[in-house]
Amino acid sequence: MTYLGQIYAIVWKDLLLELRTRERIAAMGAFAVLAGILFNYSMDQTVVRAQDIAAGLIWMTLVFGGLLGIGRTFHLEAQDGAFQGVLTSPAPKDAVYIGKVAANFVLLYLVALLVVGVFTLFFGLDLGEHPGMLALALALGSLGFVALGTLFSAVSSGTHMGETLLPILVFPLLVPMVIYGVSATGRLLAGRPVADIVGNLRMLGAFAVLALGVGAVLFRFVVEE
Amino acid sequence: MQSAVTPQAPAVARGAPPVLSARGLTREYGVVVAVDGIDLELDAGDFLTVFGPNGAGKTTLLSLLGGRLKPTRGEVWVGGERLAFSDTAWRARIGVLSHQSFLYAHLTVAENLRFFGKLFGLTDLNERIPDRLEQVGLANRSDVLARQLSHGMRQRAALARALLHDPELVLLDEPYTGLDPHAASVLRGVLSSLKDGRRTVVMVTHNLTQGLELANRLAIQVRGRFGWYGERDAVEPETFEHFYHHVVEAGNA
Amino acid sequence: MPSKLLRVGGSVLAVLGVLGILVLHWMVFFWTPTEASMGIIQRIFYIHVPSAWVAFFAFGIVALCGAMYLWLGDERLDHAAVSAAEGGMVFTTIVLLTGPLWGRIAWGTYWTWEPRLTLTLLLWFIYLGYFLVRSSTENPERGKRFSAVVGIVGALDIPLIHLSVLWFRSLHPTPVVMKPEGPTLHPDMLLTLAVGLISFTLLFLGVFLQRYTLAVATHLAAVREREARS
Secondary structure, three states, rough: OHHHHHHHHHHHHHHHHHHHOHHHHHHHHHHHHHOOOOOHHHHOOOOHHHHHHHHHHHHHHHHHHHHHHHHHOHHHHHHHHHHHHOOOOOOOOOHHHHHHHHHHHHHHHHHHHHHHHHHHHHHHHOOOHHHHHHHHHHHHHHHHHHHHHHHHHHHOOOOHHHHHHHHHHOOOOHHHHHHHHHHHHHHOOOOOOOOHHHHHHHHHHHHHHHHHHHHHHHHHHHHHO | OOOOOOOOOOOOOOOOOOOOOEEEEEEEEEEEEEEEEEEEEEEOOEEEEOOOOOOOOOHHHHHOOOOOOOEEEEEEOOOEOOOOOOOHHHOOOOOOOOOOOOOOOOHHHHHHHHHHHHHHHOOOHHHHHHHHHHHHHHHHHHOOOHHOOOOOHHHHHHHHHHHHOOOOOOEEEEEOOOOOOHHHHHHHHHOOOOOOOOOOOEEEEEOOOHHHOOOOOEEEOOOEEEEEEEEEHHHHHHHEEEEEHHHHHHHHH | OHHHHHHHHHHHHHHHHHHHHHHHHHHHHHHHOEEEEHHHHHHHHHHHHHHHHHHHHHHHHHHHHHHHHHOOOOHHHHHHHHHHHHHHHHHHHHHHHHHHHHHHOOOOOOOOHHHHHHHHHHHHHHHHHHHHHHHOOOOOOHHHHHHHHHHHHHHHHHHHHHHHHHHHHHHOOOOOOOOOOOOOOOOOHHHHHHHOOOOOHHHHHHHHHHHHHHHHHHHHHHHHHHHHHH
């Protein structure tokens, strides 16, 4: 019970801090909208239909925008030594990791939904007959993303390169998430039946579970000195 | 007196194990040795001040004693329990106060304490938090954001955080840094309440006057080792500064 | 002394590897038959494939030694991991140079999203991240832990990346006329490939052991210098 209480405390604290500072959600949200505007001018919609290429753009916006926020996971923690307090508490490091992943997931998933909303509004996207499945694909992808992103955000904020290092570390690892995520989204937007994306969703889920498990085991080696 | 003196083992056949005991404690960073084979044994009621110049490894020593850093060699025992990194229950025996507050600037004092209380698995937070805030004289500031507190008050809130779980070992890392004389004297008053005979305190500082005030044991750390270790009563405050320089120079030779 | 044994062993393996590679080149240029459909360019395959094998084999050592370093904290495991990573990155670069050369002739383009080539490119970037986290930490011990984490996560993710790029290719077939290696290799070709695999592995292991003993010696020298000062 203490374990769950500790996870809950981390999630509550992270979300409350985000609610007070709005630093990360503002950066990610603004990025999502602005990226949508730039995409409008970067493609000739008389040649390609937004519906056909939206899947890739949605996931790229999510990855790039998400990295802005996830890369700053440990930014507030570093101020006035607060994270030292967390590390010297009896909370197991995996509980700390899972708590921070959960809080990051809430933020990133909100951004994911915003990205889809922006694309629907700007490009008149038709979300197809299974918006729930689309939401699930985004949820699984976001989970895998924050699981890796949180671990490597701890790594990069411990280096003097800081957040600039994060894309180099996570982009190669995110390839499976992007491939299966874009594919599932593309098929749903093309009006394909749910049966066509079950395999993709499974792979997205496997990626998320693997990333979470590895992160939970390795996180303590990143933060314990 | 110049040679390194190993701390005396306490009288044998004592019932309780020493609150804090370190054996051959060593920490290396690559090829730099920050803490070099320190032995230490302290009982309940002991207040040890560790002096030393910058770079002597004082903060590293404190991090090792608090289980924040893994020793390269040697071990630390707190209350008869060895600090092993796979298990974290022993952390509830230790409280840390540094010159950083360990508080989230955007949370109120009470929210900070509630958060850390939950990490420590405490269940009686509704009674405990007002009680601690009373103890450090912040009872009426519980709903103020940590960043809106003055430096002195933030340091007292940090102390309330460090003592929230009633630790038997309290570690103080330069707690007076940046405090004005009044705030320092208030903090000193609160720190003196730690000498209640139940707790063991280790403080590191390079301020000789503040370090002598509350301690009953003293150590001078030079280049990772204790250049001198002894009772507070063994030194005169007037001549201590001269003695301190002597030990530091001998240790650096 | 075991370190001397390792150093001499490393030299022997490296020399054997170099000799093997000389023999390999003779076989490639003068002995092995020309593959019918791809022609002369197919001969780069005897350099390309062994390099790729070593690149991934080295990464396995990186991840394994990294995991054991995190577990046991023994400096020597980190020395081994970084030695393997340095060798591995060199061979990964060889794969990335020989692949497009082959592709230019065989497929008419320097780059195709051939799954194994793509995976190797990503591996190269994982190696890059491995070295960047090491060089951008003030505290060397932290850099060792961070790079071990990069190695372990990379090694666990590589099968998933491989699956996903393979699957992606099955959806979007690139204009590939022939598979890089057919299941039916001429016995002489098979022998040439075997010589390549063995000599590249020997060379890698030799350089790896040399690099490892150098890392151990550097560390020891630094420790001795420190002790001399104090």
